[in-house]
Amino acid sequence: GENVEQHPSTLSVQEGDSAVIKCTYSDSASNYFPWYKQELGKGPQLIIDIRSNVGEKKDQRIAVTLNKTAKHFSLHITETQPEDSAVYFCAAFSQGGSEKLVFGKGTKLTVNP
Amino acid sequence: NAGVTQTPKFRVLKTGQSMTLLCAQDMNHEYMYWYRQDPGMGLRLIHYSVGEGTTAKGEVPDGYNVSRLKKQNFLLGLESAAPSQTSVYFCASREDREKVIEQFFGPGTRLTVL
Numbered sequence: 001g002e003n004v005e006q007h008p009s010t011l012s013v014q015e016g017d018s019a020v021i022k023c024t025y026s027d028s029a030s031n032y033f034p035w036y037k038q039e040l041g042k043g044p045q046l047i048i049d050i051r052s053n054v055g056e057k058k059d060q061r062i063a064v065t066l067n068k069t070a071k072h073f074s075l076h077i078t079e080t081q082p083e084d085s086a087v088y089f090c091a092a093f094s095q096g097g098s099e100k101l102v103f104g105k106g107t108k109l110t111v112n113p
Numbered sequence: 114n115a116g117v118t119q120t121p122k123f124r125v126l127k128t129g130q131s132m133t134l135l136c137a138q139d140m141n142h143e144y145m146y147w148y149r150q151d152p153g154m155g156l157r158l159i160h161y162s163v164g165e166g167t168t169a170k171g172e173v174p175d176g177y178n179v180s181r182l183k184k185q186n187f188l189l190g191l192e193s194a195a196p197s198q199t200s201v202y203f204c205a206s207r208e209d210r211e212k213v214i215e216q217f218f219g220p221g222t223r224l225t226v227l
Contacts, residue, residue: 001172006155009153032214034214034215034216036218041220041221042220042221043117043203043205043218043219043220043221044156044203044218045218046215046216046217049214049215089155089156093214095211095214099163100158100161100171100172101146101158101216102158103155103156103157104155105153105154105155106153106155
């Protein structure tokens with residue numbers, strides 16, 4: 001089955017710096033890759049996603065890149081703010097295949113003012 | 114719309130006790146999921162349902178049962194709770210449409226088994 005590895009497990013940056021979180025997946029049939037943000041005491045919330053027919057997607061300060069050949073995808077947050085502090089999860093999904101979302105183990109991002 | 118709601122928010126059980134966690138969604142979603150979240154483990158799928166009256170096993174189904182008698186509700190049962198089931202449980206739902214894969218999560222239920 002699918003296996004998703006996520007790095008780093010913790011990341012501390014200064015306000016205004018960029019943050020990058022990387023994930024790799026094992027199943028070449030996976031074709032949808034969402035990123036979720038989880039604030040303390042809340043459920044995960046989708047912040048951006050990318051499909052396998054696209055190499056990059058941006059939404060204001062957040063971007064995701066996908067390298068299908070290498071089976072890895074990354075989340076980039078620019079101009080970080082204290083409210084970006086949270087746990088971020090990557091995931092992989094095989095639409096038409098297993099139809100199950102497999103999550104990485106999460107990255108705790110801390111943005112220091 | 115309330116989205117996805119979970120009941121209860123917190124619960125403490127003794128080993129061997131049983132309980133049911135309730136998930137409700139008001140978005141008319143076909144798919145519903147139960148995950149557990151443990152420190153350093155991410156979210157792991159317990160059971161899921163692709164429509165009313167259907168259920169299927171996920172990655173870690175042992176010790177849990179589920180039922181989807183109504184489209185809007187997905188129940189997770191623990192027949193005989195064990196300390197290893199101490200966790201935060203999240204329910205999620207999504208539409209059954211090819212172009213919409215986003216899963217919407219509830220706020221979670223924190224369960225402690227003593």
